[in-house]
Amino acid sequence: MPFTPHAHDAGPAGPARAGQTPGPLIEPSPTPGRHRVTFRWRAGSADERAVVLINTLTDRDRHAGDIGGHVMSRVPGTDLLQLTYELDADLRASYQILPCTEIPGTDRDSWLRVMMTALPDPGNPLRVPGSHGRNPSSLLELPGAPAQPYRDRRPGVPEGRVHEAEAAGRRVWVYTPPGHDAGADPAVPSGTRPVASPGAYPVMVLLDGDVWAGRIAPTMDNLIAEGRIPPTVVLLPDAVDRPTRLREMACHEPFVRHLAGELMPWAARGWRVTDDPALTVVAGQSFGGLTASYAAFVAPERFGNVLSQSGSYWWSDEDPEWLTRRYERSPRLPVRFHVEVGRQEWMLLEENRRFAETLAAKGYEVTLAEYNGGHDPACWLGGLAGGLTSLAAGWL
Structure with a gap:
């Protein structure tokens, strides 16, 4: 069924009338371990309706063909x-609200328009930045949600920098920690310096760099200031666009x-990152x-991490869990893993568990966090801090 969205100001202050309605009302539930959460929206017309879109939860019902709830x-x-x-007391989720005059259909095309x-x-006021052209979301954190102590910028913590550059024809952002000394001009041509140098920095390659470039610095600064990780460089390659991402990340x-043959040597020459796989994380x-x-x-x-x-x-449709079987059938590699998944991810939870179990059975060092x-x-963002801390435990 087609739907007609209503236009609203999505700016920081929001429409004046909506300012009269505070965010979700969170109350204890008679059910142990649960809270009652009431979402509210002040309609702009008699025919306006609204749908609550809680990350993954609403989408699960959309896949089942019924978002009436x-x-x-x-x-x-x-x-x-x-x-x-009525929601679990430890839930953390982003959410949005869809004002409309007709409830959208649950087919893929309708849902792409919804998103x-x-x-x-x-x-x-708590926002989660949007990605790939989408509006920001709001943040719901119930009282029992695990703390994310490294997420937000802290006063007085030394700040690193995020630089925008180009490597082998692709835009890449580079986070450098406070006091970073590149020891070379990032534009030095390839082949003019050795790939590694003494005292090189540990490095994390964080995929979907266009999503993370504006968000990662406070977390890295806080982790470094607290001594949870050593000063570390982060490389954030651009995903370019949706078709490119779907092709390259499958x-x-x-x-x-x-990544291995062009991005990493470029970063070693220009940003003094290590070539030691044991001090290198690839994340996504x-x-x-x-x-x-x-x-x-x-x-x-x-x-190496x-x-x-x-x-x-789950990938791919033609050969489900292809990569899990490749690891199962191949000799163990000198790689360590931190695997994290949400318990609400009905389409991914069991696949992530099987992947981690397969690694453990092969003798890999692997942690699974849910x-x-x-x-x-x-x-x-909170899980990224925890995972990096776990993998970097032996670097200090």
């Missing part, structure tokens, strides 16, 4: 729409060869998690 009801005699859920149209909650060997989320694991499979001599979050280990949340950047 996420449609707000009007409080009689008012312009207020609201909907109450490009839905808005953050104007009554909730166990695409040419992309991995680019969703298809990026799959690609990080594939990169270590193809180039273990360059990538994998940080995978919500990895798409959180109460979905396929969600609101969870990934």
Whole structure:
């Protein structure tokens, strides 16, 4: 069924009328371990309706063909729409609200339009940046959600820098820690300096750099200042666009060869990063998690640590869990893993567990972390800090 979105100001202040409605109302539930969460939206017209889009939870029902349980009801005699859920007390999730005059269909095309149209909650100041052209989301953190102590910038903590550059024809952002000494001009041509130098920095390659370039610095600064990790450089290659991302992050060997054979030597020459795989992490989320694991499979001599979050280990449709079987059938490689997945990720949870179990059975050093949340950047930033801390424990 087609739907007609309503136009609203999605700016920081939101529409003036919506400012009268605060963010979600969170109350204890009679059910142990749960909370009642009421979302509210002030309608701009008599025919306006609204749908609550909680990351992964709403999408699960969309896949089942029925989002009726996420449609707000009007409080009689008012312009207020609201909907109450009973949710686990440790849930963390991003969410949006879709104002509309007709409830959208659950087919893929309709849902793609929903994702490009839905808005953050104007009554909730906590935001999660959007990606790939989408609006920001709002952040819901229930009282029992695990702390994310490294997420936000702390006053007085020395700040690193994020530089924008180009490596082998691709845009890349580079986070350098406070006091970083590159020891060379990033523009030095290839072949004029050795690939490694004494005292080189540990390095993390964080895929989908266009998503993370504006978010990673406070986390890295805080981890370094607290002594959880040594000063570390982060390389953030651009995913370019959606078609390129879908091609390159589906166990695409040419992309991995680019990372190992072009990006890493470029960074060693210009940013003084190590060539030691034991001090190198490749990290990613969703298809990026799959690609990080594939990169270590193809180039273990360059990538000795994998940080995978919500990895798409179901891939591919023609040959499900292809990479898991490749690891199972191949000799153990000198690679360590931190695998993280949300318990609400009904399409990925078991696949991530099987991947971690397969690695453990082969003798790999692997940790598996699960959180109460979905396929969600609101969870990934905190998990990224935890995973990097775990992998870097022996670097200090």
